[in-house]
Amino acid sequence: xxxxxxxxxxxxxxxxxxxxxxxxxxxxxxxxxxxxxxxxxxxxxxxxxxxxxxxxxxxxxxxxxxxxxxxxxxxxxxxxxxxxxxxxxxxxxxxxxxxxxxxxxxxxxxxxxxxxxxxxxxx
Numbered sequence: 001x002x003x004x005x006x007x008x009x010x011x012x013x014x015x016x017x018x019x020x021x022x023x024x025x026x027x028x029x030x031x032x033x034x035x036x037x038x039x040x041x042x043x044x045x046x047x048x049x050x051x052x053x054x055x056x057x058x059x060x061x062x063x064x065x066x067x068x069x070x071x072x073x074x075x076x077x078x079x080x081x082x083x084x085x086x087x088x089x090x091x092x093x094x095x096x097x098x099x100x101x102x103x104x105x106x107x108x109x110x111x112x113x114x115x116x117x118x119x120x121x122x123x
Contacts, residue, residue, distance in 0.1 A: 002027045002097075002112050003025045003026055004022055004023070004095045005024075005025075006094070006114045006117040007023070007117060009118045010119070011120045011121075011122065013121070015084060016085050016121070018119060019079055019081050020095075020119070021078075022034070022036075023075070024112075025076070028076060031053045032098050032099060033053060033100060033103045033104065034069075034095065036048040036049050036095060039116075040090060045094070047106075048060055048067065049069045050104065050105065051078065051103055052103040054101070057103065058103050060105075066082065066083050067080060069081075078095060080093070089119060089121050092118050093119050095113070097111065097112035098110045
């Protein structure tokens with residue numbers, strides 16, 4: 001059974017940093033793209049960033065320059081480093097794994113999902 005488990009969420013003041021982790025089990029994702037999405041209260045889930053099998057990354061405009069995705073294929077883990085956090089970054093953050101190695105922005109390209117971790121940024 002494939003599982004993605006996020007960790008690292010929490011409460012942080014505006015301007016602070018957090019690093020989210022997503023540990024995968026049941027399947028290796030070394031040849032697959034991994035992504036982060038988020039869902040704020042009352043809003044639809046939205047794309048945050050994705051990393052391809054080769055390490056290339058793409059980000060939503062709202063987080064570009066502040067967030068960085070990385071991966072450790074030996075640990076089968078992907079990370080989201082979030083710096084200069086803003087109150088509008090408050091959301092549940094989800095990790096997703098795809099079958100393809102390409103870093104797509106669409107949810108439909110990802111077949112495996114974690115349960116999410118809450119990130120709250122206070123002003």
